[in-house]
Amino acid sequence: MAQDLVVQRPEGLYCPAGDFFIDPWRPVLRAVITHAHSDHARVGNGHYLASAAGEHVLRARLGDIHLQTLAYGERIVHHGVTLSLHPAGHVLGSAQVRLEHGGAVWVASGDYKVAPDPTCAPFEPVRCDVFITESTFGLPIYRWCPDADLFAGINDWWARNVLAGRASVLACYSFGKAQRILSGIDASIGPVIVHGAVEPLNAAYRAAGVGLPDTQHVTEVKDKADLRRALVICPPSAVASPWIRRFGDAGTAFASGWMQVRGTRRRGGWDRGFVLSDHADWPGLLEAIAATGAQRVIVTHGSGPVLARFLGELGLRAELFETEYGGDAVEADTQEPPA
Template structure:
């Protein structure tokens, strides 16, 4: 529509009056970044703007970039557009982008979750006229259990494996999910070993003031008996690599929202699946959308057709943007190449 504050372009989501992009998937001169996952924060942009808490993880993933940071809730003016960043509750430093211009307020959510998480600032609803929402888990089958139940199951699984003298290998994405798992498990059960892809992100979290338990690298384990009782946090690619041999006959599990569908665990060859997501579930998506007060909603990656149809049935103006954002699977695919990012 004419006068829209965000439109689709081949490079990504573009703000015409501000002449900048939000999470572009092609290199551009100016990019506002919602968070540091690889499908939203890419190399090659001339200038990056992100929330202040994201600085460490962005630099860990993208290196020496021209990065400007903005504290949550503070505003800046760019070509007459008022820009502010607000907590998205997805991962450390994740932000929703609020744009105000010409009497309109738009919010681009990036990825978000509404459930509490000790490793990042909680989701903050932002009132707006138009809300651009993700829909990674935008189907009614996706409904998350409370974290305390999930971590109770993970701790019990780990403790049983310790009793049987076998390591517990928990595959999860190196940025965000790994740190959330570390913050939720009981470190008194046995030592915790992390993969090399996880370590620099842990350091960035700790530098940002997030409390995580002590961990070690496998090469630093002094007592080899610990390799038969430890909890191993690694990306999915490592769980299917020769790196695993040093842990012997380990039990394997995968922590992801995709584990809600049992067939995904079987296809991955995991012994267990724990349903733990850094995205909003079906009720959470609708809670977040309603809290904005927006009458127009634009849906991006995920189950866009189902979400658009449901929102229209509720009387909202709804449409979808075609984007190149992925979901948790994108992180797994990128890590399979051996990159931290």
């Protein structure tokens, strides 16, 4: 029986034939990184391999690392394992990892979404024998609305707050979610202010050629009246900090896939909740899995048991990997917002 191309180890997902890890959660010698969210990309590894499209963001988050990059679709061979990276559609630079060895093809998805997003390359289905998939929103209740409807709602909420003379504070994850929101809003409604945690990622996106509207730090606003017309993009943690006080009586909203669940917005104390996620919803997960043609599917973080059971009922060989993904300690979309 052929050895599995990817197995579980205490350090993370390991490719024995190639002697490297994919998104390890403990320091290792060689790490292939699917994207720069901090539950997948951590400091301390000896050598990093990631997509060229994600270089700016990865360096912005991890600093001075020994980084090798690959263009999407470019192939390299390491210890006899052919490796290539393919767009995952999750955030800028996100990649699926394709491994080929001994006549078998495995793909590790990392995090992904199939919905269109102008700030990153779209998800690319990769045919394989075994597909390792995330399942962050792996329940049938999670179904995203079209972006046009979502951003119409955000713009309307912002415009109504402008008429009421108060700022619109929109909390979201600083990397990926913030830039996707910036790309979809109507910036003619008012000034756009971003938190200090967001702007370095904006700079990395702009350096990668992604167009974003002009943004300001709050300290750069000269006319204080602009604070009452502004859309303020910040991490959720900032809403509970003294930083938020300078905006006075502001409307608050949270943008997350968790807003799909009735009661989550109320428990968090938000005025509005916008259902926006950089992960695939239930139909997106099933669509992506089917497109791979894989007969064996290994499910990682999220609602893994539910998705695995459903895939088994479809006749696929479905299994689970226990991972430490979804544990971003800052403000990841993979964590429910605090009550």
